[in-house]
Amino acid sequence: RAGKLLQGDKKNVLVIVFDAFSAHNISLYGYQRDTTPNLKRLAKRATVFHNHYSGGNFTTPGTASILTGTLPWTHRAIRMGGQVKQEMANKSIFHTFDDYYRFSYSHNTLVNTLFDQFKSDINDYIPQQKLFLLDDGIVRNLFQNDEDTATVAWSRSMKRMEGSSYSLFLSQLYEKYRDQKVVDIKKLYPYGLPNINTDNYYALDQGIDYFKGNIADVPKPFFGYLHFLPPHYPYKPREEFVGTFANDSFKPLVKPEDIFSEDKSPEFLDRSRSFYDEFALNVDHELFETLENSGILDDTWVVFTSDHGELFERGIWMHSTAALYQPIIRVPLLVFEPGTTTGRDVYEKTSAIDLMPTLLHLTRHPIPDWAEGTILPPYADIINPNAQERIFAVQAKYNEPTYPLTEVSVAHIRDNFKLTYYLGYNEVDEKDKFQLFDIEEDPEELNDLSISKPETASELLNIVKKKLEDVNKPYGA
Numbered sequence: 001r002a003g004k005l006l007q008g009d010k011k012n013v014l015v016i017v018f019d020a021f022s023a024h025n026i027s028l029y030g031y032q033r034d035t036t037p038n039l040k041r042l043a044k045r046a047t048v049f050h051n052h053y054s055g056g057n058f059t060t061p062g063t064a065s066i067l068t069g070t071l072p073w074t075h076r077a078i079r080m081g082g083q084v085k086q087e088m089a090n091k092s093i094f095h096t097f098d099d100y101y102r103f104s105y106s107h108n109t110l111v112n113t114l115f116d117q118f119k120s121d122i123n124d125y126i127p128q129q130k131l132f133l134l135d136d137g138i139v140r141n142l143f144q145n146d147e148d149t150a151t152v153a154w155s156r157s158m159k160r161m162e163g164s165s166y167s168l169f170l171s172q173l174y175e176k177y178r179d180q181k182v183v184d185i186k187k188l189y190p191y192g193l194p195n196i197n198t199d200n201y202y203a204l205d206q207g208i209d210y211f212k213g214n215i216a217d218v219p220k221p222f223f224g225y226l227h228f229l230p231p232h233y234p235y236k237p238r239e240e241f242v243g244t245f246a247n248d249s250f251k252p253l254v255k256p257e258d259i260f261s262e263d264k265s266p267e268f269l270d271r272s273r274s275f276y277d278e279f280a281l282n283v284d285h286e287l288f289e290t291l292e293n294s295g296i297l298d299d300t301w302v303v304f305t306s307d308h309g310e311l312f313e314r315g316i317w318m319h320s321t322a323a324l325y326q327p328i329i330r331v332p333l334l335v336f337e338p339g340t341t342t343g344r345d346v347y348e349k350t351s352a353i354d355l356m357p358t359l360l361h362l363t364r365h366p367i368p369d370w371a372e373g374t375i376l377p378p379y380a381d382i383i384n385p386n387a388q389e390r391i392f393a394v395q396a397k398y399n400e401p402t403y404p405l406t407e408v409s410v411a412h413i414r415d416n417f418k419l420t421y422y423l424g425y426n427e428v429d430e431k432d433k434f435q436l437f438d439i440e441e442d443p444e445e446l447n448d449l450s451i452s453k454p455e456t457a458s459e460l461l462n463i464v465k466k467k468l469e470d471v472n473k474p475y476g477a
Helices: 037-045 059-068 109-121 137-142 144-158 168-181 204-217 266-293 352-362 454-475
Strands: 012-018 047-053 101-106 222-228 300-305 311-313 316-318 330-336 344-351 392-395 408-414 417-423 432-438
Touching: 012 059, 012 266, 012 352, 037 266, 037 330, 047 408, 059 109, 059 352, 101 109, 204 222, 204 266, 266 300, 266 311, 266 316, 300 352, 330 352, 344 352, 408 454, 417 454, 432 454
Parallel strands: 012 222, 012 300, 047 344, 101 222
Antiparallel strands: 047 330, 300 330, 311 316, 392 408, 408 417, 417 432
């Protein structure tokens, strides 16, 4: 279907990322709670990828893998708030679409840190605070050369963190000002307004409406990258979605504590999961409004995905963990072809690094030789027999980016199997540890096959160790 389209004029490209959206919690992919009824309807006109994996387990590496088409051990944006290595500053998806009008926006500060590095290749870098209801923009504008220090000082003086601040007098004045600014809209959010850093408030529907109202005026053809924070924590949906799953019959599987357990109780995890699922339902509603009612699907390649997932099991909450279980790294991917009204399903294993080469292929751009991904299965002219060799997820957030990776988690997915390798952690009794799961037969990862299938485990482990050895060589390993 794409071949015929490519004979026509260049089509727009829009990548929409919702942060921390796990495929595990999406009803389109089999989740028992109906968190995405509208996405299921939209899927009838999309190519739906059922086994798609992020490059990392939190925003910085996961997003950098989408934007560069390379894995974290290559781009080296592995630390919280880090950037890609300097020689990759002009090797982003924005650079490859240099004949398109390029715009970007994100609620997430970590994403904007990456945008800052790529901004010479972005025509319209929309400021983060543009879609905030209330924000720290005054501090950033006044102290542009010392933004980090000024923002910390502002937060400590003006905001009460866990009931205290450096100035109780100023913080109370600030809170009165803040609450007055959002008094009306705050009534629509029973759990409180969605926010970043306690009170950079935003409302997802207002952000969506902003882009729906302005997209027609963007120069064509365009490449856009929109990265919204929901359903990332804090989970604060609008009132119509609150309590949707509070008393339902859903009972998650009870799983054993993990070596990286954070000692979160099952009750806490169940409650947090319900709030997250409500926020996911809120996202589903807004996504439907954006895609179904804006007309953008008529002339634009639209991609819906996420940078990583979220975890509510084994004593672990969210995604700031060394563990790489499926809910953290398996993410949604839907690709909408311009003007197409029929859908299809893809069950091959795919990776976030495949997105850039695929979009370049579909818009008749050359694929740079530094891209590590491959063209996604439905769109490739020739099937890549080595496609699964690139499916890795990497976590190394405590590792110095310019050093060899010696404290690292690596998940490698091939065929039915997933091997996860843990190296250099205090939680691991030995120097290293690995797990092997058959994710087709055992999608909940309850049965570790590392002992019962030694040949498979050894083969995949050797692949991971050899890969680490290769990527570490330039850093003195």
